[in-house]
Amino acid sequence: MMVRGNTKAIAVALLAGSALAIKLDIKDEESIKDAAATAAYNTWSGYTANQTGQIPGAIPTDWAMGGALFDTMIRYWYYSGDASNNAAISEGMYWQLGENNNYMPANYSSYLGNDDQSIWSLAAMTAAELGYPERSSMPSWVTIAENVFNDQIARWDTTKCGGGLRWQIWAYESGYDIKSSLTNGLLFELSARLARYTSNQTYSDWADKIWTWSTSTVINDEWSIFNDVDMEDDCESASNTQWSFNYGPYIAGTAYMYNLTNGKAEWKSSLDGLLNRTTATFFPSKYGGKILSEVACESTENCNNNDIWLKGVTIQDLAMAALVAPYTASDIMPLLQGSAVGAAKSCTGDKNDTECGVRWYTDYDGSDGMSSQLSATSLFTANLVSFSKKAPSSQSGSENTTSVTSTGSANGTSSGSSGSAGATKSSTNIASVLAVGPVALVAAVVAGAVSLL
Ligand SMILES: *[C@@H]1O[C@H](CO)[C@@H](O)[C@H](O)[C@H]1NC(C)=O
Ligand SMILES: *[C@@H]1O[C@H](CO)[C@@H](O)[C@H](O)[C@H]1NC(C)=O
Ligand SMILES: *[C@@H]1O[C@H](CO)[C@@H](O)[C@H](O)[C@H]1NC(C)=O
Ligand SMILES: *[C@@H]1O[C@H](CO)[C@@H](O)[C@H](O)[C@H]1NC(C)=O
Ligand SMILES: *[C@@H]1O[C@H](CO)[C@@H](O)[C@H](O)[C@H]1NC(C)=O
Ligand SMILES: *[C@@H]1O[C@H](CO)[C@@H](O)[C@H](O)[C@H]1NC(C)=O
Numbered sequence: 104m105m106v107r108g109n110t111k112a113i114a115v116a117l118l119a120g121s122a123l124a125i126k127l128d129i130k131d132e133e134s135i136k137d138a139a140a141t142a143a144y145n146t147w148s149g150y151t152a153n154q155t156g157q158i159p160g161a162i163p164t165d166w167a168m169g170g171a172l173f174d175t176m177i178r179y180w181y182y183s184g185d186a187s188n189n190a191a192i193s194e195g196m197y198w199q200l201g202e203n204n205n206y207m208p209a210n211y212s213s214y215l216g217n218d219d220q221s222i223w224s225l226a227a228m229t230a231a232e233l234g235y236p237e238r239s240s241m242p243s244w245v246t247i248a249e250n251v252f253n254d255q256i257a258r259w260d261t262t263k264c265g266g267g268l269r270w271q272i273w274a275y276e277s278g279y280d281i282k283s284s285l286t287n288g289l290l291f292e293l294s295a296r297l298a299r300y301t302s303n304q305t306y307s308d309w310a311d312k313i314w315t316w317s318t319s320t321v322i323n324d325e326w327s328i329f330n331d332v333d334m335e336d337d338c339e340s341a342s343n344t345q346w347s348f349n350y351g352p353y354i355a356g357t358a359y360m361y362n363l364t365n366g367k368a369e370w371k372s373s374l375d376g377l378l379n380r381t382t383a384t385f386f387p388s389k390y391g392g393k394i395l396s397e398v399a400c401e402s403t404e405n406c407n408n409n410d411i412w413l414k415g416v417t418i419q420d421l422a423m424a425a426l427v428a429p430y431t432a433s434d435i436m437p438l439l440q441g442s443a444v445g446a447a448k449s450c451t452g453d454k455n456d457t458e459c460g461v462r463w464y465t466d467y468d469g470s471d472g473m474s475s476q477l478s479a480t481s482l483f484t485a486n487l488v489s490f491s492k493k494a495p496s497s498q499s500g501s502e503n504t505t506s507v508t509s510t511g512s513a514n515g516t517s518s519g520s521s522g523s524a525g526a527t528k529s530s531t532n533i534a535s536v537l538a539v540g541p542v543a544l545v546a547a548v549v550a551g552a553v554s555l556l
């Protein structure tokens with residue numbers, strides 16, 4: 104992931120007393136659509152990449168965020184019926200595709216992490232599942248997602264820790280020796296969604312494999328997910344900062360595998376365990392227990408740009424789980440509703456100049472920036488699933504594909520590192536510490552090159 108943004112609260116006092124910007128009736132579909140439209144409009148107002156002389160789809164300093172933007176906006180289009188942004192979505196999605204149709208465009212490819220590429224591939228996957236329009240001159244959305252899958256499995260690393268995908272792609276990148284749960288969780292999610300969409304066994308085999316590796320390293324028996332493991336110590340210790348964005352992709356992936364296997368017990372217990380842990384950790388009872396909070400950074404107002412928009416990704420993952428594992432909806436929807444009600448109260452400004460806060464459990468907290476508007480858009484849009492109930496489609500049109508099997512084993516491999524998942528060391532979040540933006544990365548590349556001499 105990319106650069107750390109400054110999201111410190113500003114001038115809260117100036118805004119005190121401003122009227123509620125988003126009035127939300129959580130029981131009313133039109134009211135939620137209005138809220139989503141307002142948040143979407145204000146998200147786009149921060150998007151300059153489609154202006155003359157700019158690069159479509161490229162958000163300066165945070166390339167991955169473009170993938171998250173389009174993923175959210177495709178969902179917004181699908182659930183709200185508002186197609187007014189589709190020109191910008193299609194332009195950006197195709198522009199950033201890159202020479203090999205795999206979201207590794209040459210301008211950025213030398214400093215991307217696997218997670219950056221995955222975020223974009225999942226937008227393509229969403230486009231496939233929701234039937235977002237394709238250009239006949241271009242590869243299909245599912246082909247694009249498959250291209251990224253094939254890139255990433257070729258990077259599966261068995262030199263240490265019994266497997267796993269490294270955080271970074273290139274050896275000169277800081278974080279190359281780290282195997283992060285986000286990187287592996289995103290590939291797990293992509294595999295599971297491709298498995299359900301295509302009925303191709305290769306994808307479910309990989310979902311099984313990544314899950315097995317993950318539960319032997321970054322996910323422990325109590326369903327806590329650790330941020331990362333380090334190849335330097337054979338992945339024996341794990342960094343224990345808890346981030347909701349590490350849970351979302353694993354929740355989505357297990358829900359898809361649950362669906363694909365027609366409700367296999369192992370996937371159900373994994374999904375239940377992850378949901379339980381997520382609820383207990385990220386929906387603090389001190390805020391009523393129904394509002395998502397990125398607890399590692401919100402109380403200290405120390406969230407970076409990634410942390411803020413990734414919270415919207417977590418929300419989308421929960422909404423997907425409620426659709427493909429419908430038995431979870433009665434637990435998940437109240438969490439999405441409580442968060443949306445809270446988020447609406449966190450917004451300020453005029454209808455067409457709205458800012459929603461980073462923290463959804465308090466009044467407007469002074470945040471301003473595209474990332475918090477994007478998360479709010481994800482959140483309001485996610486609440487629309489309870490009305491349409493339209494689930495992601497698959498190529499066969501059949502929701503359960505009996506030809507595809509999955510072991511669903513959640514007990515880890517003997518080749519994995521032993522007992523590391525439970526171990527903790529006080530280590531800071533790699534996404535905060537090691538993540539560097541384009542400029543710093545060039546410096547890191549140079550520094551890396553120098554140190555090799
Ligand atoms: C105001 O925002 C709404 C979305 O909430 C949008 O549809 C409308 O076009 C905007 N109006 C103006 C004048 O920008
Ligand atoms: C860029 O796209 C947004 C979202 O659809 C739109 O509101 C805006 O008018 C577009 N700007 C230009 C210059 O095309
Ligand atoms: C790459 O950079 C060039 C020069 O700035 C620009 O014209 C082009 O649109 C960029 N391509 C992508 C995919 O960002
Ligand atoms: C299944 O997916 C893999 C990975 O993309 C691909 O190599 C293989 O050709 C696919 N198999 C079929 C039958 O389509
Ligand atoms: C989830 O939590 C509930 C109650 O808090 C408990 O009854 C249930 O066994 C838990 N499920 C899993 C899979 O941990
Ligand atoms: C799989 O998802 C579909 C919706 O796409 C749903 O109707 C079906 O009940 C799900 N299967 C299981 C086992 O929950």
Ligand SMILES: *[C@@H]1O[C@H](CO)[C@@H](O)[C@H](O)[C@H]1NC(C)=O
Nearest residue numbers: 364365366501502503504505
């Ligand atoms: C779904 O799977 C079950 C067995 O797991 C099977 O009996 C049923 O026919 C399948 N349904 C479809 C539509 O494939």
Ligand SMILES: *[C@@H]1O[C@H](CO)[C@@H](O)[C@H](O)[C@H]1NC(C)=O
Nearest residue numbers: 369510511512513514515517
């Ligand atoms: C691991 O799980 C698989 C399938 O769930 C089972 O067959 C196997 O016996 C388990 N192995 C261990 C060591 O528990």
